[in-house]
Amino acid sequence: MRVYFYEEQLRSFLRESGKKELLQACAVVYVFRAESVAHFYLNPTPVSPYAEQAKGLLLVSPDSMVMDEGENFRQFCQKMPLGNDVEFVLLVLGADDSSAVCYYRDRADCFVRAEVVSVKKKGDFHSRSRGLIEVDSLARKSVCIIGLGSFGAPIALELTKSGVGHLALFDPDRIEPENINRHPCGINDLGRLKVDAVRELVLRKNPSIIVNAFPFDVNEHLGELEAQIEQSDLVVCVTDEKRSRLNTNQLVVRQSTPAIFSRAITRAAGGDVFCYRPGGPCLACLFGQGLYGNADEISTEVQSRRDAPAYMSNTDIGARIQAGLSVDILPIVQMSVKLALVELSRTTELPMSSLEEDLSMPFYIWANRRELIYEKWLPMKAFYNRNSIMRWYGVDVCKDNECLCCAV
């Protein structure tokens, strides 16, 4: 059996308890019996593992003999009965030394020594990213994500994996069966608010991340959105409708906060990513330049009904729903995350910062298939000097000097 415990939880317990001869505390242990793995928690977990729950006990003893294998522990148990329901005992030698051993009760009702793995500190989760990105700096950054569908949820997850320390999540919707095949959340989350399900998803990657969840339609709660944008270093707007994008654009321009707007077009035949950098063109500048087409991907009936003209029949509303594949969404997600990391890591001198030069355009276009607006593009084959699918194209968008959003 291999038992994982969080060293920070132990240290915090020892700090709060002070120096006493013998300390003990109840714990919750989540056991994956078939895999011989257990997770030992002294504090309530932000996210409960999908595992069997067992009772654990933490003992802090100054007597090093207790730590010895076999007979000493058995003698200790005789002196201090543990109770029949305790399955795991984590023994720690005194408050100054957090070296630990763990015993678990086997099928024969005997305590057997387990392998202990201490999860040291939050920095450990991102230790392999060091040198590529400024991990400590990212931990202080805050990102506001509007829309937690098949774009927003994986973006939240990737930013968490990269080490972003604060997220503000906005989405009024719940996880429905039709979301599952494109969304990182699964069937266990059906019916749940996306903000809560995604919050748990990111906490599984980094239990130290601070997540503020807002199950709101931002169009009806512009005050709350503005307050969150004010506290954010970056805004990622990945909603499935124009109105919230335009409202977000208005607010990020007003507060001079960088923002990324990403979307797919019909059936995810392709998509685009727009990056607003204060002083540069805003999303409203894009409309007049014929670059921001209107063929948004429509993936739900709610979306189809909301955007349809009043005279459209129910049959036509149903026919408009043309969702794309998850695999066609992911390249756009990946580009959005890279742009986000570039914006969050400006001024750092790390390998990642060379991307600042590569990703300096405000607008990027991607095609998955030669359909719709990409219909006339030529087959990819081996050519690199013409438009083809599966490549990013940066577009230099001029700022509209008469834009009523950013130029006045």
Next chain:
Amino acid sequence: MDKQRYNIEYAILQRNFPGRFLFKKKGQELSLDMGMKTSAGKVYRIEIRIPRDYPASVPIVLLNYPDTLRTYRGELLADISPSHAMHTLAPQAGVLQLCHYKLENWHPNVTLYKVALKCLIWLEAYENHLTTGRPLTEYLGV
């Protein structure tokens, strides 16, 4: 609508429709009343209801005067609305609602002046419809 945007909208309307518009505020609701005269000399009054998150949202346009409009065949226009052929949306409390900008064509650099201009074009097309019986789509496109 913030103060800066209001000032811009006001200035453009003052330049193009001088003396023929009035902003009205009732509680939190802001609207724009406009008097319009077609080339045939007929007078209409429209009300442009400005959403709280304008210009992110499309304004609603109601035709307040005359209170009833009929088609070439004598039907009440409000009764056959919403109508793609006549460029009308669902009436609001019985008042005819004009279709001006589709959501997909709307963006924040469209001003209330442009909305008003589209309504004036709608009225011209409507008067032609009364003469020829042809649907408004033939004049305005889809």
